[in-house]
Amino acid sequence: MFNISIVTYNTSKTMLLKVIKSIINAEGLNLIYIVDNSDNENIKNFLPNVPKIQYTKSPKNGGYGFGHNIAIDLSLKNVNVKYHLVLNPDMNFNHIIFKEIKKYMDENPIVGNLMPKVLYNDGTVQYLCKLLPTPYDWIGRRFNPITSIIESRNRYFELRFMDYNSIMEVPYLSGCFMFLRLSSLKKIGNFDENIFMYGEETDLCRRLIDGGYKNIYFPNVSVFHEFQKGSHKSLRLTFIGIKSAIYYFNKWGWIIDKKRREINRYTLEYLNTVR
Structure with missing residues (x-):
């Protein structure tokens, strides 16, 4: 069995009900935790x-990771629950994807974290597989005005350089x-x-590697993500990202x-063998 947690903060009714509809009938689903960081109910x-x-x-708006930890702690108390999905509210997909995801996880116990292919609503790929970031990747790119350097x-x-189909x-x-x-x-x-917020998934992925586990991109199934770069539009979120x-x-x-x-060198060498 698996549980799902969705952390909300003044999330729209339409968006939240849409993602719930995507997951409520999933095979093997035990519980959906809606953890509300809003200042009202x-x-x-x-x-x-x-x-x-x-x-x-x-109890407070402690951020994205704080909210999901509340649900993860509850999942950890249930010995019958094997997996926990951390899910953004702005997602949409067919619940049948979980059959293949669980099968792959069951067959590969070294995998600690799995992400499917993530698409924009128009069907184009979101490039969400990354190397561990340098300070430039997280901070420098934001303020670099030269587009060609950023794209490179x-x-x-x-x-x-990978096709995102393997x-x-x-x-x-x-973290979506x-x-x-x-x-x-x-x-x-x-x-x-x-x-x-911003970076909690990076830290967790890195600790999984240190613990001997793998982070796997699994394009055999796909999901849609209404991706919005909030930190690029809001001064407050930019400050949170830098912090x-x-x-x-x-x-x-x-x-x-x-x-x-x-880790990055190993990743690049490994990817050259599977291209």
Whole structure:
């Protein structure tokens, strides 16, 4: 069995009900945790009144990882639940994808985290498989006015030289859809709650690698993501993103990060063998 958590913050009714419709009838689904970081309980009023949906009002808006940790902790208490899906509310897909995802995870116990192919609504691919970031990747690119340099770096950092149609082991996957093995989280811990938003998935992916697990991109199934770069539009979110980056690099290393270089080098060498 598996559980799903969706963290909301003044999320629209249309968006939330759409993603719930995508997942409510999934085979093997135990519970959907709606963790509400909003300053009110308006979301609770329009949620379907069904046993599989559990609404939880967060004691504070502690961020994305903080909210999901509330649900993950509940999943960890249930010995019958093997996996936990961290899911953005702006997702849409057919619930039959879980059959293939669970089959792959069951057959590959070394996989701690899986992400399917993620598409924009027009069907184009979102490049969400990445190397472990350098300070330039997270901070420098944002302020670089030279488009050609950014595009050149993105081809490398976001692994755009791959066709995104093959299963890949990569060090850093998006937090919009993280199908996590609970036994791996028991070993490495949940999201780092010192990161409010932006980068909590990077930190978790890296700790999974340190724990001996793999982050797998699984394009055999696909999902749609109404991706919006909020941090590029809001000064407040830009500040949060920079603050998260500073914390992350203080934790793992700025320029001198031998393990990052080793992991990224291994990834590029490995990908050259599967192209």
